[in-house]
Amino acid sequence: MSDLYTRLVAGVLFPFQERLKGHDTVRVRRAMEASQWWPRERIEALQLARLRRLLADAGAHVPYYRDLFARLGFDPRALHSLADLQALPFLTKPLIRAHRDALRADDAGRLARFNTGGSSGEPLIFYIGAERITHDVAAKWRATRWWEVDIGDREIVVWGSPIELGAQDRLRGLRDALMRTELLPAFEMSDERVDAFVARIRARRPAMLFGYPSAIGHIALHAERRGVRLDDLGVKVVFVTSERLYDHQRQSISRLFGCPVANGYGGRDAGFIAHECPAGGMHITAEDIVVEIVDAEGRVLPPGQAGEIVVTHLATRDYPFIRYRTGDVGVLDDALCACGRGLPLLKEIQGRSTDFVVAADGTVMHGLALIYVVRELPGVRAFKVVQESLALTRVYLVTGEGFDPAAVAAIEQGFRRRLGEGVTVQVERVAEIPAERSGKFRYIVSHVPATAGAAAPAAAEV
Numbered sequence: 001m002s003d004l005y006t007r008l009v010a011g012v013l014f015p016f017q018e019r020l021k022g023h024d025t026v027r028v029r030r031a032m033e034a035s036q037w038w039p040r041e042r043i044e045a046l047q048l049a050r051l052r053r054l055l056a057d058a059g060a061h062v063p064y065y066r067d068l069f070a071r072l073g074f075d076p077r078a079l080h081s082l083a084d085l086q087a088l089p090f091l092t093k094p095l096i097r098a099h100r101d102a103l104r105a106d107d108a109g110r111l112a113r114f115n116t117g118g119s120s121g122e123p124l125i126f127y128i129g130a131e132r133i134t135h136d137v138a139a140k141w142r143a144t145r146w147w148e149v150d151i152g153d154r155e156i157v158v159w160g161s162p163i164e165l166g167a168q169d170r171l172r173g174l175r176d177a178l179m180r181t182e183l184l185p186a187f188e189m190s191d192e193r194v195d196a197f198v199a200r201i202r203a204r205r206p207a208m209l210f211g212y213p214s215a216i217g218h219i220a221l222h223a224e225r226r227g228v229r230l231d232d233l234g235v236k237v238v239f240v241t242s243e244r245l246y247d248h249q250r251q252s253i254s255r256l257f258g259c260p261v262a263n264g265y266g267g268r269d270a271g272f273i274a275h276e277c278p279a280g281g282m283h284i285t286a287e288d289i290v291v292e293i294v295d296a297e298g299r300v301l302p303p304g305q306a307g308e309i310v311v312t313h314l315a316t317r318d319y320p321f322i323r324y325r326t327g328d329v330g331v332l333d334d335a336l337c338a339c340g341r342g343l344p345l346l347k348e349i350q351g352r353s354t355d356f357v358v359a360a361d362g363t364v365m366h367g368l369a370l371i372y373v374v375r376e377l378p379g380v381r382a383f384k385v386v387q388e389s390l391a392l393t394r395v396y397l398v399t400g401e402g403f404d405p406a407a408v409a410a411i412e413q414g415f416r417r418r419l420g421e422g423v424t425v426q427v428e429r430v431a432e433i434p435a436e437r438s439g440k441f442r443y444i445v446s447h448v449p450a451t452a453g454a455a456a457p458a459a460a461e462v
Helices: 004-020 025-035 040-061 063-072 082-087 093-098 130-145 170-179 191-204 213-226 247-257 368-375 407-419
Strands: 111-116 124-129 155-159 181-185 208-211 237-240 261-267 271-276 282-284 289-294 307-313 321-333 345-350 356-358 364-366 380-387 392-399 424-429 442-446
Touching (some): 191 213, 247 261, 356 442
Parallel strands (some): 380 442
Antiparallel strands (some): 356 364, 380 392
16 A cells, blocks of 8 residues: 555656646556456457557658558558558668658657667667657556556666666756655676665665666675665565566565566567566557567567567657567467456567676676667667676677777777776777577677676677
8 A cells, every 4th residue: 555655646746747748647547557457359459440540640641651651552541450560561770770760750749869779789769759658658657556556655776778877967866856766877786886775775665676687686686695684675576677587586586675576578669568467477568569479581470489579659650660670589478367457468578688797806787888888989880799708808890981980999998997997808890790690689798707696697689
């Protein structure tokens, strides 16, 4: 049962903030909390109706899709089932890069610019409108409430994105204080820093934690080694996302915090795709998201077979994501969840794991600490970082127009600042970065075991 302050935040302060932003988040969340209990057929009917509207808007207002539909002779009004979506080609990261401006609706409102590293580290720039933001926030809010916590409950966020970390100005600090959320930067995991994180979590006594499973698991295992309990704080749930959640991570986090772990799946590009409920089902946000699983030739696979996750986000009329290839691998489930929700399920998600790297002095840090040194540089088309040993790290770059050769020295300096001044950083410009034997790209590979008391770090696969 939430306390009076939580009810004030969730019922008054947060809705007021969303209205100031022009977001209809409360109405959307309430609608989702009703539709989640609909039978599967009714949810699919809602998807089809929204898909028709999205495709009609795209054909009328988005230059890329207007031209594509004309070439294909595709008429959105002739859409009779979700399977008819297969008449359209996939949207890929290279296509977005090539047609970035043509994917913007000619009547789009204000758009937010986003940048993500992409599957091989190659930057992907795209735009998100208010409708998409509203629906993603509402979907996350709904999933949070499944676990009997709400906006306004005390929260610790263990995160490493420069978008969040760069936004810690005075206004953001005041907002976080009102919402009772606190950010712990996940980049550096030295013993001294993690000691401070553990102390802060104990002092804060949060109702929930949110962040990378690798980072939260590292903190929990560190506390155990120090003989510090975390299972007496009243934490109700640990939400994890952005990486593949391994069984050993779930078990150790749950044991050491004394609460369940809830997995989430999504991204800035694809949206809030799925979230785990207390009954264990990974529910797709089907009111907003149509998920297809495809094989290497692009053929749609039935439930139970593993393939690439392809997403159509139904709240993206300003900048449509239609049949977007995520690069992730997953499996659909045609079963119904024991919780009774009609939302479809992802049975398995593969290919989301972010690496730890280890500095020369033994400091363990998030792999993103190195990724962000490289991915924002102009002219970098793709990259791969291989930590061969504590003494040697290699960086492979695919560069294009706009790349400044002087950036090589900046990369070396930035890496040494994080890994140690005595570390050799070799930067090599290459024509291409081949995929792994699995067919996926890995942008961080570390051959140095992390001193986290757990398994050696796995490389990031996105």
